[in-house]
Amino acid sequence: MTTRLHWTLPLVLLVCASTTLAAATSQPSAEDVTFSPAEYLAHVRFLASDALAGRQPGTPGIEAAAAYIAAQFECFGLEPGGTDGTWFQEFTVTRGKQLVEAEAELEVDGLPTVPRVGVDWIPLPFSAMDSASGPVAFAGYGIKADEFGWNDYAEFDATGKILLILRFEPRADDDEADFGGARPSRFSEFRSKAATAARRGAKALLIVDPPGHARSSGNLFRFSDELSRQTFDIPVAHVSAALAEAILEKAGAEPLATLVERLEKEGKPLTRDLGLDVSLRPGVRPLTVATRNVIARLPAAHDTTETIVVGAHYDHLGNVPRQFERTSDAAFIHNGADDNASGTAAVLELARALARERDLRRNIVFVAFSAEEMGLHGSKHFVRQGGEEIAHVKAMINFDMVGRVGQERFTIFGIPSAPEFEPIVKAAADRVGLTYRAPRALSGNSDHAPFLYREIPYLFPFTGMHRQYHRPEDDTELIDAEGAARLLTMFHAIIRDLADLRDGPTFQRSTEKPSDEDTPPPPAFEQQQQQQQDNGQARAGGPPRDDTDPDVGQPQMPRVRLGIVPDYATDGEPGVVIQAVTEGGPAKAAGLKDEDRIVKIGDQPIKDIYGYMAALKNMRPGQTVPVTVVREGKELTIEVKLGEGSGGRSRE
Ligand SMILES: [Zn+2]
Structure with missing residues (x-):
């Protein structure tokens, strides 16, 4: 990785040299500033190249992208807008949890060998991080479902115990049954079992697949970064059938197959103490990584605190398994050309063009945000760090997925957030001959959200959802650079107008309900929910996960x-x-x-x-x-x- 990145520096210098030529031919005073599709595409091609490996926070690829963006800002003659006179604003994000095998330990009293992590057991990615020890008890399926007449906890005091339970749920005779039928009920979920056990005072769960169960793969659960964002109240481990059998045998209990058969035939709890002590150290730790926003300032002609923020996220998913249509755990580089090399390139080209404007009434701050895909971390950090100054931000323009103008599903969100926007946007669009949709609801699913919540008017251009969204196929070949150049001319005019306004834009609430209230969009199921609610808004149309x-x-x-x-x-x-x-x-x-x-x-x-x-x-x-x-x-x-x-x- 490190050796492949060596060529980034000469490239940065080269691009800088070529911009000087481009600057010489442009007309700063012209009504419409034109943009070069080739220059725009050069940024996209670099940011979306395999060498940057999908720009995931905490990887060298995104650091190369940050260095590139900062070098560009410097070339354009902008001022550093980051911490302590640098181009960067660093922050940390927790990227789920990690399994540190050397710290993971499961000990069972009296077993001849120590169970091996990854072979005999594995912590679930949802496991609490604390250690637990205590006497172990067998507790059936670990289900309390009174409405279906099933309670593995009946008359059993689980306080302080570590429970060995079966995965899934007991089978009903009827396939259509709400409990035990072909469709798993909510009682079979890990979350439900962990919550029930915690409420009953249990300290930890050891879960084993019932032998020969149709839904059992026979393998240990995969410890996945994506699933590790959720954390249960107690530590939970998945154990192999061999380990469970060894525990049962040592305790003088019946083997798993017999227990499963009896539970299903007798339909009453077989919960009992096993008379052995277990101690479990899951070896799970938060995976915290450092990452950076890249910030440049273009000062106004005269000293003022009033500012327009022009931003785009430059991070993407990285070199990871597919989110959709997953057939294996193999990693693919998700280049994110449209999402969001396209928006980052837009900010760079606008910065280059606007840097020549030296008579603006307001400051312009250009920001490349990191860690958007993990939950808008960069923009939230920017707004929180901004303190008082954020109140002087007059408008925020957020570019997220603007590389597909040619699809003619060009949408501009946020126009209703201020009455001044509509005439300005319309005039600019007419001049370049672009038509757009303008949804009335305000929604917060990208980096403008933290600004919206501070009642700052925003515009969020978006050129439409597509089949390559969050897939490795979102690549440079599919970028419409000619279209992007027109969009840049349009937004150059809009930003210049906003930077010259005497008053406003004035924030106004939309009468439409925001689409994301109460319903959080964590990446894993964001698309599903948005698809159902948003009615064609940004990010709708992503298919649901099918690998869960x-x-x-x-x-x-x-x-x-x-x-x-x-x-x-x-x-x-x-x-x-x-x-x-x-x-x-x-x-x-x-x-x-x-x-x-x-x-x-x-x-x-x-x-x-x-x-x-x-x-x-x-x-x-x-x-x-x-x-x-x-x-x-x-x-x-x-x-x-x-x-x-x-x-x-x-x-x-
Ligand atoms: Zn994006």
Whole structure:
């Protein structure tokens, strides 16, 4: 990797030299500034090259991209806008969890050999990170489903114990049955089993596949980075049949096959202590990586705090398994030419052209955001770090996927966020002959979101969803550079107009409900939900994942509404931070505030967004629940009367 990246530096210098020539031929005072499709495409080609390996935060590829962007800004004659006079603003993100095998340990009293991680057992990626030890007990399927007359916990005190349980659920005679039928019920999910065990006071779970079960692959579960964003309340390990049999044998219990058969035939719990001690150290740690926004400043002609922010995320998914149509765990470089080398190249070319304007009334800040794909981390960090200065940001222009103008599904989001936008945008579009759709709802699914939540007017051009979205096939050949050049001429005019405005744009709320309230879009299921709700808005159309194990338990839409936009990105701390409280919603009425960290709903502790979703799922509209939040370091509990949500049971 390192050796392949050596050629990036000479390239950066070369591009810098060529821009001097381009600058000489352009006319800064001309009404329409034209852009070179070739120059635009050169940025895309570099950023989306295999050498950069998909620009995933925490990898050398994205660092090469950051260096390239900074070098370009410098070439254009802009000022560094990062920390301490640099081009960069560094921050850390937690990219799920990692398994450190050397730290993973499972010990069972009296077994002749120590079970080996990865062979005899593996922590689930959702496992809590703490260690646990205590007496082990067999607890059937670990299911308490009173409505179906099944309770493995009946009359058994699980407090302080480590439970060995079966994966999946007992089989019903009827394939159509709601419990035990062909379609797994929610009781078979890992999440449900872990939550039940934790509520019963159990310290950890060891899960084993029932021998010969149709849904068992016979292999240990895969510890995957993607699945590791969710964290259960207790440590959970998947153990091999051989290890489970060894434990049962040592305890003098019946073998697995007999236990499974008896459970299904007798239909009553066989839960019992096994008289052995187990200690489990999952060896799971947060995977925290450092990454950087790249920031440049173009100062106004006269000293002012008023600023226009022009941004695009430059990160993408990296060299990872396919998100869709996955048939193997093989990694593919996801070059992300449209998502979002196209937007990054747009910011670079606009920066180059605007750098020649020395008589603007307002400052322009150009930002290449990192870690958007992991949850808008870069833009959130930028807004949080901005402090007071963010109040002087007059407008934010966010370029995310602008490389397919030729598809003629060009959409500009955010026009209703200020009344001044429409005439400015329309005039600029007319001049270059581009037509666009202008949705009325404001939505927050890209880097403009943290600005929107601070009531900063925004524009978000987007040239449409396509079949290559978040796939390795999103590559440079499919970029419409001629179209992008026209779009740049249009936005150059818009940004220049906004930078010269005396007042405004003035933020106004849309009467349309934002589409992402209460329903977090973690990457794994973002597309599914957006597809159903957004009605053709940005990011709609991505097909659902088809590789999800049925017992992983995808969160479902709650039936109730709290009226907040949760920050679904994890910062490593337990709880869910409120990104924005919705005007007129239940949370607002109750007095919840932006940046409050929800740590408990009712008596359910909230560890992360998955726990938040699960807690709401069990609530009824009209019900009043105590919501415990941490605000400025202090815990307080607020009663909230829940509203009616949009979710149903359609997505189980
Ligand atoms: Zn994107």
